[in-house]
Amino acid sequence: MSTSTLASTWFRPRLPNPKAKLRLFCFPYAGGTSSIFNNWPRELSAEVEVCPVHLPGRESRFRERSFTRVGPLVETMAQAISTLMDKPFAFFGHSMGAILGFELIHLLQREGRPLPFCFFASGRSAPQKRLKTAQTFHLPESEFIEQLRRLNGTPKEVLEHEELMGLMIPILRADFEICETYSYTPGPKLGCAITALGGAHDRDVPSSHLAGWRDHTDSIFSQYIFPGDHFFLHSAEKQLLHTLGQELARLSPRSN
Numbered sequence: 251m252s253t254s255t256l257a258s259t260w261f262r263p264r265l266p267n268p269k270a271k272l273r274l275f276c277f278p279y280a281g282g283t284s285s286i287f288n289n290w291p292r293e294l295s296a297e298v299e300v301c302p303v304h305l306p307g308r309e310s311r312f313r314e315r316s317f318t319r320v321g322p323l324v325e326t327m328a329q330a331i332s333t334l335m336d337k338p339f340a341f342f343g344h345s346m347g348a349i350l351g352f353e354l355i356h357l358l359q360r361e362g363r364p365l366p367f368c369f370f371a372s373g374r375s376a377p378q379k380r381l382k383t384a385q386t387f388h389l390p391e392s393e394f395i396e397q398l399r400r401l402n403g404t405p406k407e408v409l410e411h412e413e414l415m416g417l418m419i420p421i422l423r424a425d426f427e428i429c430e431t432y433s434y435t436p437g438p439k440l441g442c443a444i445t446a447l448g449g450a451h452d453r454d455v456p457s458s459h460l461a462g463w464r465d466h467t468d469s470i471f472s473q474y475i476f477p478g479d480h481f482f483l484h485s486a487e488k489q490l491l492h493t494l495g496q497e498l499a500r501l502s503p504r505s506n
Contacts, residue, residue, distance in 0.1 A: 439465075
């Protein structure tokens, strides 16, 4: 597969914007799809091209096998993003997506490749603050669904839709396996700004753990808290996008 085809498979923008001055690559939470970023191109500046990652196993890639480990997934994304680094760019990752963005930047940095000017780490404790939790990805189906219910990220009507859950559970199990088998290895600080984003009522990501992202940058660090729980990126979407727009304008190399 050519690098251009690989890029369009993995990072196809929902609303192509060839006149954009910068790109925002977006990485979803476990079970999330690129469609969670559908509103973003309309809400952000016309100078920003929003490029969500299209992960295997979902949407147009539903026939492809999902990844279950961070390393191979990040290595493949690093190949896919190669041809899209011709403009300044930033990363946004929520929950599982923050892990993917963080490890992808480390890989790019190790290889001496261009880095994002900012990494938006959303809804995720800093890697060194993350407590080990019990693995749930292999639970029996009824227990696994109860875990999803507790996390409050899957609508009740979806949880109760047997056919839909039959399609979703393999994707969710794979993503949970990514998160629950991920092991942080300390490394050099990142040569990009980090903006940490959290929900005021997120029980799993306390503010002190969010602040730990400060330890991973040699550049500017900022932190913002929004109303809502772990899924504040939906409930407080307008506030979040307003802040993202301001931060992109402030941190972009074009404004410095």
